[in-house]
Amino acid sequence: MKISDFVEKVKKYGCGTKVSGTTIALYKMTEYYVEVDAFSPREKKTRLENNPFLVMDMIDPQFVTMEHWQSLSDLGAGNLLSILDLVERVKNTPVPERFNGRVWRLRWIHPDGIQKDRSGYLKTDGTFWETSRNSDDATLFTSTELEELKQKHPKYAPAIDAIKEPLMTDGSEANND
Numbered sequence: 001m002k003i004s005d006f007v008e009k010v011k012k013y014g015c016g017t018k019v020s021g022t023t024i025a026l027y028k029m030t031e032y033y034v035e036v037d038a039f040s041p042r043e044k045k046t047r048l049e050n051n052p053f054l055v056m057d058m059i060d061p062q063f064v065t066m067e068h069w070q071s072l073s074d075l076g077a078g079n080l081l082s083i084l085d086l087v088e089r090v091k092n093t094p095v096p097e098r099f100n101g102r103v104w105r106l107r108w109i110h111p112d113g114i115q116k117d118r119s120g121y122l123k124t125d126g127t128f129w130e131t132s133r134n135s136d137d138a139t140l141f142t143s144t145e146l147e148e149l150k151q152k153h154p155k156y157a158p159a160i161d162a163i164k165e166p167l168m169t170d171g172s173e174a175n176n177d
């Protein structure tokens with residue numbers, strides 16, 4: 001099972017995901033209401049719970065951490081069983097088949113070794129960017145996602161090509177070809 005399919009399928013069971021580097025975290029979705037003004041009906045919205053109930057490494061899914069189960073009481077046993085079945089399907093899928101194409105991470109290196117503590121791998125939550133010395137924290141991009149990023153920010157396209165670093169889907173390093 002591809003990671004992208006996994007993310008879409010767990011949504012059907014009332015769960016959301018956050019991807020950080022090679023880690024995917026599952027959260028229970030919570031409904032809440034927002035009052036826009038005194039004359040409008042309240043709007044129903046959803047958000048992720050504060051703590052994930054399952055964390056899995058996408059390269060080595062034998063590494064699965066399960067915690068914060070107390071928040072799942074209203075999720076339902078059938079939904080929880082279906083989610084765990086999806087996790088098992090990901091674990092049984094060969095690593096190269098989990099991703100949609102080649103996987104890349106972006107490596108930032110300060111010129112002339114200045115501010116070495118700020119060098120590292122780029123990670124993003126979709127809004128903000130930061131660096132991490134730990135390559136496992138790097139945001140992973142498929143080739144398609146990198147192309148979309150370059151189209152969205154064309155003046156940075158040469159820089160993106162210069163700092164992209166391939167990651168083999170078995171977790172090892174690869175050539176930048």
